[in-house]
Amino acid sequence: MSTMTKPAHHMDKPSAEAILEVDNLEVHFPTEDGIVRAVRGVSYRLHPGEVLGIVGESGSGKSVTSLAIMGLLPKSARITGSVKFRGQELLEMGDKDLSRIRGKGVSMIFQDPMTSLDPVYKVGYQIAETVRQHDKNVSGKAATARAVDLLELVGIPNAKDRVTSYPHEFSGGMRQRVVIAIAMANQPDIIIADEPTTALDVTVQAQILEVLGTAMEETGAATVLITHDLGVVAGVADRMLVMYAGRVVESGPVDGVYYEPRMPYTLGLLGSLPRLDQTEKQKLTPIKGSPPSMVNPPPGCPFGPRCPLHIARCDEAEPPLTEVEAGHWAACIRNEKLEGDVQATEIFDADSTDLTDPVVADALPGTDAATVATGEDRP
Amino acid sequence: MTATEARPEAAGREPILKVTDLTKYFPIKGRGLIRRTVGQVKAVDGVSLELHPGEILGLVGESGCGKSTTGRAIMHLQPATSGSVVFQGRELTGLSRGKMRPLRRDIQIVFQDPYASLNPRLPVFDIVAEPLIIHKLAKGEELRSRVRALLELVGLNPEHANRFPSEFSGGQRQRIGIARALALEPKVLVLDEPVSALDVSIQAGVINLLEDLRDRLGLAYLFIAHDLSVVRHISDRIAVMYLGWIIEIATTDDLFDKPSHPYTQALLSAIPIPDPRRERERKRIILTGDVPSPANPPSGCRFRTRCQKFANVLSESQQTKCIDEEPALEDRGTGHPAACHYAEAIRVL
Numbered sequence: 001m002s003t004m005t006k007p008a009h010h011m012d013k014p015s016a017e018a019i020l021e022v023d024n025l026e027v028h029f030p031t032e033d034g035i036v037r038a039v040r041g042v043s044y045r046l047h048p049g050e051v052l053g054i055v056g057e058s059g060s061g062k063s064v065t066s067l068a069i070m071g072l073l074p075k076s077a078r079i080t081g082s083v084k085f086r087g088q089e090l091l092e093m094g095d096k097d098l099s100r101i102r103g104k105g106v107s108m109i110f111q112d113p114m115t116s117l118d119p120v121y122k123v124g125y126q127i128a129e130t131v132r133q134h135d136k137n138v139s140g141k142a143a144t145a146r147a148v149d150l151l152e153l154v155g156i157p158n159a160k161d162r163v164t165s166y167p168h169e170f171s172g173g174m175r176q177r178v179v180i181a182i183a184m185a186n187q188p189d190i191i192i193a194d195e196p197t198t199a200l201d202v203t204v205q206a207q208i209l210e211v212l213g214t215a216m217e218e219t220g221a222a223t224v225l226i227t228h229d230l231g232v233v234a235g236v237a238d239r240m241l242v243m244y245a246g247r248v249v250e251s252g253p254v255d256g257v258y259y260e261p262r263m264p265y266t267l268g269l270l271g272s273l274p275r276l277d278q279t280e281k282q283k284l285t286p287i288k289g290s291p292p293s294m295v296n297p298p299p300g301c302p303f304g305p306r307c308p309l310h311i312a313r314c315d316e317a318e319p320p321l322t323e324v325e326a327g328h329w330a331a332c333i334r335n336e337k338l339e340g341d342v343q344a345t346e347i348f349d350a351d352s353t354d355l356t357d358p359v360v361a362d363a364l365p366g367t368d369a370a371t372v373a374t375g376e377d378r379p
Numbered sequence: 380m381t382a383t384e385a386r387p388e389a390a391g392r393e394p395i396l397k398v399t400d401l402t403k404y405f406p407i408k409g410r411g412l413i414r415r416t417v418g419q420v421k422a423v424d425g426v427s428l429e430l431h432p433g434e435i436l437g438l439v440g441e442s443g444c445g446k447s448t449t450g451r452a453i454m455h456l457q458p459a460t461s462g463s464v465v466f467q468g469r470e471l472t473g474l475s476r477g478k479m480r481p482l483r484r485d486i487q488i489v490f491q492d493p494y495a496s497l498n499p500r501l502p503v504f505d506i507v508a509e510p511l512i513i514h515k516l517a518k519g520e521e522l523r524s525r526v527r528a529l530l531e532l533v534g535l536n537p538e539h540a541n542r543f544p545s546e547f548s549g550g551q552r553q554r555i556g557i558a559r560a561l562a563l564e565p566k567v568l569v570l571d572e573p574v575s576a577l578d579v580s581i582q583a584g585v586i587n588l589l590e591d592l593r594d595r596l597g598l599a600y601l602f603i604a605h606d607l608s609v610v611r612h613i614s615d616r617i618a619v620m621y622l623g624w625i626i627e628i629a630t631t632d633d634l635f636d637k638p639s640h641p642y643t644q645a646l647l648s649a650i651p652i653p654d655p656r657r658e659r660e661r662k663r664i665i666l667t668g669d670v671p672s673p674a675n676p677p678s679g680c681r682f683r684t685r686c687q688k689f690a691n692v693l694s695e696s697q698q699t700k701c702i703d704e705e706p707a708l709e710d711r712g713t714g715h716p717a718a719c720h721y722a723e724a725i726r727v728l
Binding site (some may be wrong): 057058171174210254258271274279286290350351 | 441442548550578579580581582583584585586587605607608609611612613632635645646647648649650651652653654655656657658659661663665666667668669670728
C-alpha cells in the first residue's frame with residue numbers, strides 16, 4: 001500500500017498553507033462478508049478560499065471520506081491515516097473536542113435536508129442553537145436575530161415570520177437553504193457539501209448553488225463539494241478529485257481534468273454523459289461492467305476489468321498517483337496513451353451490450369448504506 | 380387547452396398514439412369520519428400529444444409536474460379522469476381490464492426503479508417469460524428460445540437466465556425490465572425515467588441500447604424523464620410539462636435553439652454543462668420560489684408566479700392578461716407551439 005499512495009504534499013503547491021490536510025485516509029467496515037474497504041488511502045489538501053470538487057459514482061467512497069473527516073461514522077468503522085485541520089489531528093480527538101470544531105471550524109451540508117433538520121424544532125431555534133453552541137455569551141434574543149439575518153441571506157422571503165416555522169412547512173429547496181444558513185452561522189473555515197443539490201429539481205438546484213456561492217463569499221470558507229454530477233463541479237470548483245473504488249484516481253485543476261483527462265475512467269465518465277449543448281448526435285461511450293467488490297478488491301488497478309486500455313501489467317500492482325503535468329495527477333500506468341486531445345470514442349466502445357458477469361453491489365454499513373445498497377444517488 | 384401539434388418529418392402519417400385533453404385528478408379527502416372530498420390535485424390537467432410510429436417523444440418536467448401520471452394514465456394503469464387516448468384508432472379510456480389486456484401487447488411500460496419493478500423471488504427467465512405465458516404466445520422449447528433471444532437483444536448473457544434480480548447490477552436489471560417489456564413485441568414503449576436511478580457510466584449503456592432497439596425494431600417511445608441532457612440525446616421531439624400542462628412542444632433542435640416559453644428557457648439555463656470554460660461564462664436565469672401546489676394552481680398562466688418575464692419585463696396591463704387568461708398552447712410566431720401569451724424565442728445555450 002505504501003507505494004500506491006503518495007503523501008499529499010506532492011500533489012499541491014507547497015507555498016500556500018493548507019487548512020485541511022488529509023493523508024492516507026483508510027476506512028474499513030467489518031461486515032459478515034468480510035472487511036469492506038470503503039476508502040483506501042485518500043490524500044488531499046484544501047487551501048483557504050479554495051473550492052475542491054470530489055466526484056465519483058455511488059460506492060466510490062466520496063461520502064465516507066468526508067464523514068470520516070467529521071468523525072460522523074459509526075463506531076464499527078476502522079479509520080486510519082491522518083486528518084489535520086489547521087494542524088490539529090482530528091482523528092485522535094474525542095467527541096467533545098470535535099464538537100467544538102464541527103459547525104465552527106468545519107461545517108457540513110448533507111444531501112437530504114429533511115433528515116439533517118430536526119422535525120420537532122422550529123428552524124429559527126435550530127439556527128440559534130448552532131450560534132449559541134459555539135458562543136455561550138450570545139443571548140437568546142441576539143441568536144434569534146442572527147437566525148433572521150441568516151435566513152434573509154440565503155433568500156428565504158419573510159425571514160422574520162419564517163423563523164418560527166417548522167421544517168415540514170418548507171419545501172425541499174427552502175429546507176436546503178435553512179441547512180446552508182446553519183452551516184454558515186459560525187463563519188466556518190471549511191464547508192463540506194455532500195451532494196447538496198442531488199435531491200432537488202434543476203431549477204431549484206440552480207437557486208441552491210447560487211446560495212452556496214453566497215455562503216462561500218460571506219464566510220470566505222474553503223469548500224469541498226462532493227457530487228456525482230460532473231456539470232455541477234465544472235462551474236464551481238477550482239480543483240477536483242475523481243474517486244473510484246475508494247481511491248483518488250485522478251486529481252488536478254478542473255480544466256486539466258475535463259479537457260485532458262489522463263485516467264481512462266475519467267475519460268469514460270465524460271464520454272458517457274449526454275451533453276445538453278451538443279447539437280451533433282454523438283454515440284455515448286458507456287463503461288462496461290460494474291465497479292469492483294470492496295470486500296476483496298482484486299490486485300492491480302481497480303478499474304482494470306472495465307478498462308479498454310487494460311494490459312497484463314495493470315494487474316500486477318495498484319498504479320500509484322503520478323504527476324502527469326504540473327498539479328495534475330493520474331493513477332494509470334498507461335496514462336501517456338491519453339495525452340493530448342483524445343476523444344472517449346477513440347478509446348471506448350459505443351456498443352450497447354452488457355455481457356459481464358452479474359456483480360452484487362456490496363452494501364456499506366453506516367449512514368451511506370441505503371444509498372450504496374440501492375445504487376441510487378439521484379432523485 | 381387544445382394543442383396544435385408540431386408535426387416534423389412525420390407529417391401526413393397517422394399518429395400511432397393520440398392523446399387529447401387528458402386529465403387526471405386525485406381527490407383530497409377530508410379528515411373526519413365521513414371522508415368527503417374537499418379538493419382535487421390536478422396532476423394532469425389537459426394534456427394533448429401525438430406519437431408517430433418509430434418516433435421518440437421526450438416528456439420532461441420537474442418532479443410533480445405530472446409527467447409520470449400522464450404515462451400511467453395513457454397506459455390505463457391509473458384511469459384518466461377525462462380526455463381521450465386513441466391507440467391505433469382505438470379509444471383506450473373506459474376500457475375494462477379484460478378488453479384492455481389484448482391491447483397491452485402493443486403498448487408496454489418500463490419503470491424507473493429497476494430494484495422495485497422486478498419480482499425478487501423470480502429468476503430472470505420467469506420474469507421475461509411471464510408476459511409470453513399470460514398472453515399464451517409460446518411454451519416449451521419455443522418459450523425458452525424466445526426468452527434467450529430477448530436477453531441477447533437487450534445485451535445480456537442468456538446463460539444468466541436462471542439467476543435472480545438481486546444478482547444483477549442496476550443497469551443490468553433495467554435491461555431485464557426492457558426485455559420483459561419487449562417480450563410481446565409492442566409498437567409503443569412508455570419509458571418512465573428509465574435511466575435516472577443509474578450511475579452515469581451505466582446509464583449510457585442503457586441509452587445506447589434504447590436507441591439501437593428503436594432503430595432495429597422500429598418502436599415508438601414516450602420517453603419520460605427529468606434530465607434534459609438525456610432527453611436531448613435520445614428524442615426526436617420534446618414536450619415540456621409544468622404543473623399538469625404541456626407548456627411547450629417542439630422538435631428537439633427547435634426546442635434547444637429557440638426555446639420560447641420562459642419556463643423552458645429557465646430550465647435549459649439551469650442545467651449545468653460538464654465543460655468548465657462554458658460553465659464559467661454562462662449566465663443563468665434563476666427562478667424564484669417553488670412550484671405551486673397542483674391542488675390550488677395559480678389562475679391564468681400557471682407559471683406566472685415564478686416567471687422571470689412576468690416579474691421583470693411585462694407591463695401591468697400585460698400582467699393582467701397572464702393573471703386572467705389561460706395561455707393556449709399555440710405557435711405565436713416562434714415556429715412551434717408554446718403556452719405563453721408573450722412567447723419569444725431566445726438563445727439560452
